[in-house]
Structure formats: C-alpha cells, structure tokens
Amino acid sequence: MTALNTLFAWLNGLVAPYYGVPLSQNIRRTLWVIPLMSTIHILAIAMIMSSVIMMDLRAWGVSRSQTLAQSAHRYAPWIWTGMVLLTITGIALVLGAPPRRPSLLDPSFQVKMALMLVAMVVTVGFQIAIVRNSVAWSTEQSARLVVGVLATLTLILWIAVTFAGRGRWMVNFFR
Numbered sequence: 001m002t003a004l005n006t007l008f009a010w011l012n013g014l015v016a017p018y019y020g021v022p023l024s025q026n027i028r029r030t031l032w033v034i035p036l037m038s039t040i041h042i043l044a045i046a047m048i049m050s051s052v053i054m055m056d057l058r059a060w061g062v063s064r065s066q067t068l069a070q071s072a073h074r075y076a077p078w079i080w081t082g083m084v085l086l087t088i089t090g091i092a093l094v095l096g097a098p099p100r101r102p103s104l105l106d107p108s109f110q111v112k113m114a115l116m117l118v119a120m121v122v123t124v125g126f127q128i129a130i131v132r133n134s135v136a137w138s139t140e141q142s143a144r145l146v147v148g149v150l151a152t153l154t155l156i157l158w159i160a161v162t163f164a165g166r167g168r169w170m171v172n173f174f175r
Helices: 002-020 022-029 033-059 068-095 107-139 141-165 167-173
Strands: none
Touching (some): 022 033, 033 068
C-alpha cells in the first residue's frame, strides 16, 4: 500500500495547484455543478452495476433469452459509457473539492480507486473472454462453472467499489 500512497501523494501534488485555477474555483462557486456531477457519478455506477447484473444473470443461467455473447455485446456499450462518465465526473469532483480536503490522500478514496481499477480490468477481461469462449461456455459444464465464478467476482468487485465510495461515511458509522 506504500507504493499506492506514494502515487496518490504525487497525484495530489499535481492536482493541488489546480484548486486555485479558474476551472476549479468555478466548479466550487457554481452551486449546481457538484450536485450534478455527484448525481451523474452515482447514475454511472448504477449503469455499470445493472449491466454487470444483467450479464451475470445470463452467465448464471437465470436468464436465457439471449446467448452469453449476445448479452455481452448488448451491455458492453453501457458499461463503457458508465466508465467514461465515472472518469469525467470523478475528475470534476476531485477538481471541485475544497483545497483544505486532501481527497486524493484519503485512504477510503485510495481503496476505492484500487478496487475500481481491479473491477475495470476484471470486467473488461470478462467481456473479452465471453466473446472469445462463448460457444464453450454455453455447452461445457466445467466452462459454465468458470463463467459463473467470473460473473460473481465481477459483481462483488463493483459492489465493493460502491461501498468504498462511501468509505468516509462507513468509517464514521463504525466509530
């Protein structure tokens, strides 16, 4: 975790000077920007979560209206759009943070970012694997077990990202 702390300290050094630039000040001064960015950020997480759940339901065999590859093809654009929105709104929220709050150095923020990176990699890997191995995963019993485990892992990671995003609240709740 020390390498991650060093990375976030370095990033905070890059971002902190921008707290005083006009863009950052305008984000803080305009009353509706932060609530709008927060709302879009939360909706983007919901977009990703619902798409992952829909793909997982197919992978677990609960939904059989489409093949696994068709489900991946149908929900991949929603996942990618959600990831882009998360990135854009996340940057705006970090830039709009008050200079007195070192959000990049906050341990709960660092955990969220680490989990999000892992969740994104696993989700993209899962999508690629579905497309490449859809025939085997649809017919072989052992392959269906693998896809079910990957689907579960993907969902657990995105749930963890969601909870980590509420890290400061959770820390205060357990005190």
